Amino acid sequence: MNRSAAEHATAVGASSVWRDVWFPIAFARDLEAGRVERVELLGRALALFLDERGQPAALIDRCPHRSARLSDGRVRDGSLECLYHGWRFDAQGRCLEAPQQPADTPLPSRGCAQAVPLRVEQGLVWAWAGAAGRESEHIPHTIPALDRAGVRSVDFAMDLPYGQDYFIENVLDVAHIHVAHAGTRGGGDRRLAGPLEFSLEHEGPEGFAATFRTLGLTHAPRTPGLRRAYVEFRAPNLVHYVSEFEDPSKVSGLALYSMPSAAGACRMLYRAYGTLWSDDDLRRPRWREHLGQCFLLEEDMAVVRGQAEEIDSSPEPLAQLWHPLRTSDPLVLRYREWVERHAAQRPGAVGLRNVGERGVLAQQARLDRWTLHTRHCADCRAAHAGFKRRAKHSDALSFAALAGGVALGAPWAWGAAALAAGLHFIARRAQRTAREFEYERDLRGASQPES
Numbered sequence: 001m002n003r004s005a006a007e008h009a010t011a012v013g014a015s016s017v018w019r020d021v022w023f024p025i026a027f028a029r030d031l032e033a034g035r036v037e038r039v040e041l042l043g044r045a046l047a048l049f050l051d052e053r054g055q056p057a058a059l060i061d062r063c064p065h066r067s068a069r070l071s072d073g074r075v076r077d078g079s080l081e082c083l084y085h086g087w088r089f090d091a092q093g094r095c096l097e098a099p100q101q102p103a104d105t106p107l108p109s110r111g112c113a114q115a116v117p118l119r120v121e122q123g124l125v126w127a128w129a130g131a132a133g134r135e136s137e138h139i140p141h142t143i144p145a146l147d148r149a150g151v152r153s154v155d156f157a158m159d160l161p162y163g164q165d166y167f168i169e170n171v172l173d174v175a176h177i178h179v180a181h182a183g184t185r186g187g188g189d190r191r192l193a194g195p196l197e198f199s200l201e202h203e204g205p206e207g208f209a210a211t212f213r214t215l216g217l218t219h220a221p222r223t224p225g226l227r228r229a230y231v232e233f234r235a236p237n238l239v240h241y242v243s244e245f246e247d248p249s250k251v252s253g254l255a256l257y258s259m260p261s262a263a264g265a266c267r268m269l270y271r272a273y274g275t276l277w278s279d280d281d282l283r284r285p286r287w288r289e290h291l292g293q294c295f296l297l298e299e300d301m302a303v304v305r306g307q308a309e310e311i312d313s314s315p316e317p318l319a320q321l322w323h324p325l326r327t328s329d330p331l332v333l334r335y336r337e338w339v340e341r342h343a344a345q346r347p348g349a350v351g352l353r354n355v356g357e358r359g360v361l362a363q364q365a366r367l368d369r370w371t372l373h374t375r376h377c378a379d380c381r382a383a384h385a386g387f388k389r390r391a392k393h394s395d396a397l398s399f400a401a402l403a404g405g406v407a408l409g410a411p412w413a414w415g416a417a418a419l420a421a422g423l424h425f426i427a428r429r430a431q432r433t434a435r436e437f438e439y440e441r442d443l444r445g446a447s448q449p450e451s
Contacts, residue, residue, distance in 0.1 A: 017205050018236040018343040020130030022140040024257045024269050027155050028123050030378045031056055036080065037376065038071035040261035042129055043347060046116055047071040052078025056125045057091035060114040065098070070113065080113075089113040122146050123155065124257070124269065141238045145251050146273055152282070153273035156293045159372045161301065162308040163348050164237075164258045164266040165339055170304050171239045171256045172231065172335055174212055175328040181299055185292055195327035200334070205342050207235040208334050215327065225250065233335060236343060251275045263348040264308070268297070287383035291436055294369050301367070311350065319353045368440035380437055387434035394427035 025039050026048065037048045038061055045061035047070040059080060061071045068084035075081070079096055081088040088097040093115035095107045117128040117135045122142050128135040145151060160167055170176070174196060181187025194214060201209045209232035227244045234240065237259065243252040252274035259267040270293065314321060324333055333352060340351025374380045398420045405416025 016130065018346050020134055020138060021236060022119065022126040022135070022138060023129050023237055023259045024124040024140070025058075025127045025259055025267070026056075026125045026376070027157060027269065028056065028120050028125050029155070030157070030376060031125070032378055034075045036071050036073060036075060038069070039127075039267075040265075041127055042260050043262055045069070045071070046127065047073075047080060048125070049075050049080055050078070051091040055091070056118050056120060058116040058118055058127060059089060059093055060116065062113075063087055064095075064108075064111055064113055087111065091115065141234045141257075143240065143253065143255050143271075143273070145242075145253060146271075148251065150249075150275050151251050151273055152275070152277055153271050154281075154286075154289055156270040156290050157267060157373070157376055158270075158294065158297055159261070159265065159267050159376070160297070160304075161265060161367055161372075162305050163264050164260040165335075165348070165350060166304050166308050167258050167266050167268055168233065168239055169332050169335055170300055172233065172331040173329070174231070174331070176300075180303060181296060184296055184299060186296055187299075195325075197327070198330045200330070201230070203334060203338075205235065207233040208331075208338070209233070210331060210334075212331075231331065233331075233338070235338065236346075249275065260346070260348075264312075285383070286379040287377075287437075290373065290377060290380050294373055294439075315355065317353050317355050318350065368438055369436070370438045374437045384434055384437040387430045387437075391427045391430040391434060394423045394430060398423035398427060 019042075023041055025041060025046070026037070031037070031048065031050055033050050033054065035049065039046045039048050039058070046058040047061040048056065048058045051057045057080075059070055061069050063070055063082040063084065065082065065085055065087050068082055070080055070082055070089070073081050073083040076088060079088050079090045081097075086097070086099045087095060089112070090096055093113040095111040095113070098107055098111060101107060119126050119140070121140050124140070126140045130138075146153060175193070178188035178190055178193040182190035182193075192214065197213050197215050199211045201211065203209075209230060211228050211230040213229070223243070225246045227246050229241070229243050231242075232238075232240045237257055239256040239258075241254040241256075245252075253272075255271040255273065257269040257271070259269070261267055311318065311321065318336055322329075336350070336352040339346075339349050340354050343349050344351055344354060370384075374384055401416045401420040401423060405413040405420070408416070
């Protein structure tokens with residue numbers, strides 16, 4: 001547990017635990033020079049880009065001139081230019097240019113954009129969400145094991161159509177894995193679903209931690225050398241699973257960060273790390289790993305969104321709606337109690353006994369992989385474009401091969417036809433793979449048929 005963060009939370013009171021914190025908003029490797037990304041944090045939109053030094057910068061996504069979105073603009077020489085009238089701002093929000101202003105007059109005194117403090121730690125871009133000037137008093141929830149030699153990580157981000165509290169509840173729910181994700185790579189096994197035992201280690205404004213183990217399943221596989229498995233919730237944005245081994249050189253963990261964006265929506269930043277990767281794991285391209293993670297999250301998406309809709313439409317508190325089990329739900333209950341005690345003022349927060357603000361679920365027109373993941377991920381954007389190009393070029397070459405075979409006649413025609421068929425097959429494979437980055441699953445859990 002981050003001791004300094006815990007001490008600070010206790011000293012200044014509960015309200016700062018969910019507000020005066022650093023939130024991870026993106027993986028640094030997914031930011032590209034010349035590209036602007038719109039990110040929402042606690043209902044406040046940011047325009048995120050790389051400055052002239054290649055460092056992340058963020059401005060409130062509103063031009064001071066006429067309130068156009070800066071994220072619709074372009075990056076010029078490491079500064080952000082509004083697309084509407086060309087006003088240009090540096091990483092600190094200072095106005096560098098207003099084309100309509102006469103050259104012999106100073107720039108408008110109120111023409112500066114508002115910058116948001118950022119820092120980069122362990123490859124994550126963190127944004128300050130709290131009171132101005134207090135960011136130096138706090139540190140992000142980093143993972144010390146990630147700095148050890150030989151530790152590798154798989155990083156993945158996805159926007160989700162339900163609030164941060166539902167995401168945290170979902171990933172604290174160990175019991176659902178062997179049911180909801182049975183048979184999925186990286187998921188679970190339905191035969192292993194059963195009662196669990198939890199042992200709470202500590203709790204407070206800064207979060208809680210617990211060890212857990214499966215009860216009564218003699219056929220459950222054992223991990224050689226595993227000493228204990230525990231999970232911690234570091235308020236307000238990290239759920240961290242750790243497997244501890246007798247051999248201290250073995251490291252395995254899963255850090256699940258979350259960022260509340262708009263009310264009823266959030267962004268997840270997933271980081272699986274360790275030293276136990278297989279050769280196949282190390283060779284697998286990042287985009288391929290991400291497609292698997294998208295599928296895993298989509299399995300939960302319809303269920304969790306449906307749960308959120310039911311709760312959102314009910315006047316009853318969770319304590320009356322739910323019938324929890326001691327051998328399944330202790331961590332979920334602890335989290336909802338934490339929300340009630342320490343984050344009840346957060347927009348959309350729902351505790352165990354307080355009803356909270358209802359009717360806040362985000363209404364999104366599109367819930368496809370492109371919108372929720374691909375457009376934010378540098379590797380998946382590049383892979384998607386590459387497969388699109390491969391399909392287009394293979395189709396063109398296939399047509400050229402057929403035309404060449406017709407022009408040359410026998411005996412070349414048969415060879416040209418075979419080549420054209422092979423190129424057509426490559427084009428269709430590339431097209432299908434490209435569509436995986438755009439795939440859409442509706443909120444009732446049924447996938448859309450392929451076109």
